[in-house]
Amino acid sequence: MIRNWRQFQDASIHRFFQFNGVLSILILLGIFFILFKDGLPALQQLGVGTFIQMIWNPTSFVQETYGMGAMIISTLMVTFLALLIAVPVGLGCAAYLSEVAPNWVREILKPVIEILAGIPSVVLGFLGIVIIGPWIARVFHLPNGLNALNGAILLAVMSLPTIISISEDAISSVPRAYKEASLALGASKWQTLIRVIVPSALSGIIASVMLGMGRAIGETMTVLMATGNALKTPTHILEAVRTMTATIAIELGEVPFGSEHYHGLFVIGFVLFVMTFLVNLVADIVLAKYQEVER
Amino acid sequence: MRKNVITLMSILAWGVGLIAGPVEAKTFVQVKGSDTEVNVVQRLAENFMKKDANTSIAVTGGGSGVGIAAIINRTTDLANSSRPMKDSEVAKAKANGVNPVGIAFAVDGLSVIVNPKNSLKALTMDQIGQIYRGEVTNWKQVGGPDGPITLYGRQPNSGTFVFFREGVVKGDYSNKMNQMNGNAQILEAVKKDAGGIGYVGIGYVVDDAGKVVAGISVLDVAKDSRGKPTSPLQLENIMSGAYPITRPLYQYFDKNNQAKVEGFVKYELSPEGMAVIKKDGFYPLTDQWKKHNAQFGF
Numbered sequence: 001m002i003r004n005w006r007q008f009q010d011a012s013i014h015r016f017f018q019f020n021g022v023l024s025i026l027i028l029l030g031i032f033f034i035l036f037k038d039g040l041p042a043l044q045q046l047g048v049g050t051f052i053q054m055i056w057n058p059t060s061f062v063q064e065t066y067g068m069g070a071m072i073i074s075t076l077m078v079t080f081l082a083l084l085i086a087v088p089v090g091l092g093c094a095a096y097l098s099e100v101a102p103n104w105v106r107e108i109l110k111p112v113i114e115i116l117a118g119i120p121s122v123v124l125g126f127l128g129i130v131i132i133g134p135w136i137a138r139v140f141h142l143p144n145g146l147n148a149l150n151g152a153i154l155l156a157v158m159s160l161p162t163i164i165s166i167s168e169d170a171i172s173s174v175p176r177a178y179k180e181a182s183l184a185l186g187a188s189k190w191q192t193l194i195r196v197i198v199p200s201a202l203s204g205i206i207a208s209v210m211l212g213m214g215r216a217i218g219e220t221m222t223v224l225m226a227t228g229n230a231l232k233t234p235t236h237i238l239e240a241v242r243t244m245t246a247t248i249a250i251e252l253g254e255v256p257f258g259s260e261h262y263h264g265l266f267v268i269g270f271v272l273f274v275m276t277f278l279v280n281l282v283a284d285i286v287l288a289k290y291q292e293v294e295r
Numbered sequence: 296m297r298k299n300v301i302t303l304m305s306i307l308a309w310g311v312g313l314i315a316g317p318v319e320a321k322t323f324v325q326v327k328g329s330d331t332e333v334n335v336v337q338r339l340a341e342n343f344m345k346k347d348a349n350t351s352i353a354v355t356g357g358g359s360g361v362g363i364a365a366i367i368n369r370t371t372d373l374a375n376s377s378r379p380m381k382d383s384e385v386a387k388a389k390a391n392g393v394n395p396v397g398i399a400f401a402v403d404g405l406s407v408i409v410n411p412k413n414s415l416k417a418l419t420m421d422q423i424g425q426i427y428r429g430e431v432t433n434w435k436q437v438g439g440p441d442g443p444i445t446l447y448g449r450q451p452n453s454g455t456f457v458f459f460r461e462g463v464v465k466g467d468y469s470n471k472m473n474q475m476n477g478n479a480q481i482l483e484a485v486k487k488d489a490g491g492i493g494y495v496g497i498g499y500v501v502d503d504a505g506k507v508v509a510g511i512s513v514l515d516v517a518k519d520s521r522g523k524p525t526s527p528l529q530l531e532n533i534m535s536g537a538y539p540i541t542r543p544l545y546q547y548f549d550k551n552n553q554a555k556v557e558g559f560v561k562y563e564l565s566p567e568g569m570a571v572i573k574k575d576g577f578y579p580l581t582d583q584w585k586k587h588n589a590q591f592g593f
Binding site: 055059060061063143146224225231240242250251254255256257 | 357358359360361363364367368383384387443445450451452457460461464465466467470471472473474475476480483484487488489490491
């Protein structure tokens with residue numbers, strides 16, 4: 001009897017965990033399905049070609065256009081620029097925290113970085129308008145500082161905590177023996193860090209960069225406030241850009257339910273989802289490859 | 296700044312009200328929509344609540360398009376809108392069982408603003424259209440100093456965006472226009488940008504004393520090249536229609552829900568309400584719009 005009860009308990013808990021595991025897959029598929037289903041009418045009515053143009057202006061006075069080119073370029077421009085800033089700073093900070101910093105500094109810095117992650121995006125957007133914007137305008141002699149660079153700096157700040165804490169964990173979990181062996185062979189601290197520790201922690205570091213990228217691609221409020229939102233195709237980083245997330249956020253509030261425009265916004269959502277999905281997939285493949293080599 | 300402080304105070308006051316606990320059986324009126332109208336309606340609501348302790352009014356922005364979408368979907372009692380509802384929107388509302396009624400409660404002289412460093416004092420409607428369509432890109436082409444023009448405008452969910460496009464630009468905005476998040480953001484951007492041009496509701500360019508706020512210059516606008524440029528800052532220009540970019544500010548409600556909002560709307564249209572509207576920089580209703588309201592019994 002008792003034995004059966006225990007078997008039943010074990011089986012229930014087994015099922016419960018299994019359900020939780022499957023649930024996240026179901027949610028993912030559900031989101032994928034809804035975005036696709038609500039985007040499909042627009043693709044059918046307007047044709048796929050309509051979306052493969054540069055300019056998005058579905059409420060135009062003259063000719064409605066649904067081109068996604070400019071906003072995809074804008075999103076990629078802001079995201080990669082943000083990573084360009086955040087990755088060196090983040091990795092440097094992670095290496096300092098785990099390898100160089102004395103204990104008491106680490107005790108202070110780590111919680112401070114966690115707090116950085118908790119700043120609401122709308123507050124950062126506000127700082128972009130009142131501090132970074134005017135600063136960019138002054139440095140580059142521009143009429144205003146609402147452009148891709150402003151958005152990228154803010155997104156870099158937002159993705160820093162992710163990059164720092166995950167890379168720091170990865171670097172810290174490199175076995176002590178590697179470091180000791182390297183030092184014993186006469187390598188300097190710098191050589192040990194660059195040639196031994198960072199390569200050993202690479203999988204975690206790549207994961208941190210990818211997660212930071214995911215954070216940057218999907219961020220909405222900050223870029224909406226700081227990038228100027230002009231519809232044109234950007235040609236350099238000091239121009240106003242309107243990203244995919246900003247377009248959805250600006251237009252979804254007032255779009256008539258069920259219209260072509262409404263379904264068009266779901267097409268943007270779908271493409272955005274596919275982009276983040278691919279980023280994560282590539283990250284996973286890289287990780288798997290690396291772990292095989294490691295073994 | 297003053298308006299920000301007022302908004303902040305009202306949010307705080309509202310928060311304190313929440314903590315103090317609910318008062319018995321209050322009527323709760325939700326007002327949503329136009330960014331141009333949000334401050335003046337907030338003020339009207341505060342004054343109304345002082346008189347009528349049984350009504351609680353919450354005013355939020357988001358843009359006229361957001362307000363109209365909310366009235367169609369029945370998620371607000373009153374929709375502030377700085378443009379009339381489109382036929383397609385009325386049809387959508389009717390299909391949803393909503394019978395929208397639009398009352399005009401104030402008149403706006405939509406102001407075209409530039410930086411004070413810009414020596415230009417006046418433009419014609421045509422020139423403004425050319426500038427915003429992107430056909431004119433240097434101030435010297437319209438009689439100003441030599442220097443590039445930076446365009447600041449609103450986002451498509453804004454009634455001002457739509458009204459200005461239909462009435463002044465008469466075409467698509469240039470793709471280079473920066474789409475700002477609200478009147479206040481346009482104002483701040485033009486203050487900092489010597490080559491900037493923007494359009495905002497008159498309530499945003501004058502302070503309580505009726506003076507133009509520091510750091511911007513309000514252009515006079517002429518109907519055409521032969522017309523005399525007039526300023527939106529003078530009451531008589533608005534009342535006579537001499538200033539070409541005037542528009543009514545609307546509030547939409549569902550006829551089936553009229554009883555709930557009637558008291559507040561009537562207060563806005565009363566002499567007391569009109570005084571608040573004037574103090575905020577907007578203009579009282581002209582006879583044309585009084586007649587418009589009369590057909591709905593207001």
